[in-house]
Amino acid sequence: MKLYFSPGTCSLSPHIALREAGLEFDLERVHLGTKKTRSGADFTLINPKGYVPALEIEGGEVLTEGPAIVQYIADRRPESGLAPPAGTLGRYRLQEWLNFIGTELHKQFAPLFKPRAPDEQKSAARATLGQRFGYVAQRLDGATYLLGEQFTVADGYLFTVLTWTRFAGVDLGG
The missing domain is CATH 1.20.1050.10 (Glutathione S-transferase Yfyf (Class Pi); Chain A, domain 2)
Known part of the structure; x- marks a missing residue:
């Protein structure tokens, strides 16, 4: 997994969730003014919305929107207690x-x-x-x-x- 983030933004929330879940992940910083990642990629090709957070998951799929991302993370490690079980x-x-x-x-x-x-x-x-x-x-x-x-x-x-x-x-x- 790779979390696209920018300091001081709501991308801190999924970053916290990833750490609390104990999942392995990479970080890629995004400059929101230029829409470029630290590695030079055009971030709008990763997330056409142009803002963080974005989480690249298995198979190259990209999840956007913090609440969806943090629930995805919690569901990867249900034993973490980061989210109650689905349907409850x-x-x-x-x-x-x-x-x-x-x-x-x-x-x-x-x-x-x-x-x-x-x-x-x-x-x-x-x-x-x-x-x-x-x-x-x-x-x-x-x-x-x-x-x-x-x-x-x-x-x-x-x-x-x-x-x-x-x-x-x-x-x-x-």
């Missing part, structure tokens, strides 16, 4: 969290990383993120991880977006 309520709770993190947290950071975004848009994003992180804090009250006492790929994704809060000026109320 626990798995649907995992998907619920991955979707929440992706749509209600991750995407809210977009204007905060764009220097030309209007200040009103940035203020609105920070306010929304404050509310959404408040919900996460409430759900974590008394729990070690999002799904209870077991670290899952959702926790790795949450950690990833939490690392952006300081840079983006998001107040977590602490």
Whole structure:
């Protein structure tokens, strides 16, 4: 397997999952401005969407989109506990969290990383993120991880977006 990544991006989430699963993999850094890999390849030929993460798997297939990638990784090592078994309520709770993190947290950071975004848009994003992180804090009250006492790929994704809060000026109320 090969993970295409760029520092400071959401590609940290599958990187965490790969390490936690104990899987062997290679890393290939992508310059998002030029869309070139460190080895000089045109990244858009690997992932036509042009962004990371992308995971090259068996047979040269490429998976994109972080939540799909981390579930694939978890399913390669079910004994790791990184995801509950498929078809269980626990798995649907995992998907619920991955979707929440992706749509209600991750995407809210977009204007905060764009220097030309209007200040009103940035203020609105920070306010929304404050509310959404408040919900996460409430759900974590008394729990070690999002799904209870077991670290899952959702926790790795949450950690990833939490690392952006300081840079983006998001107040977590602490």
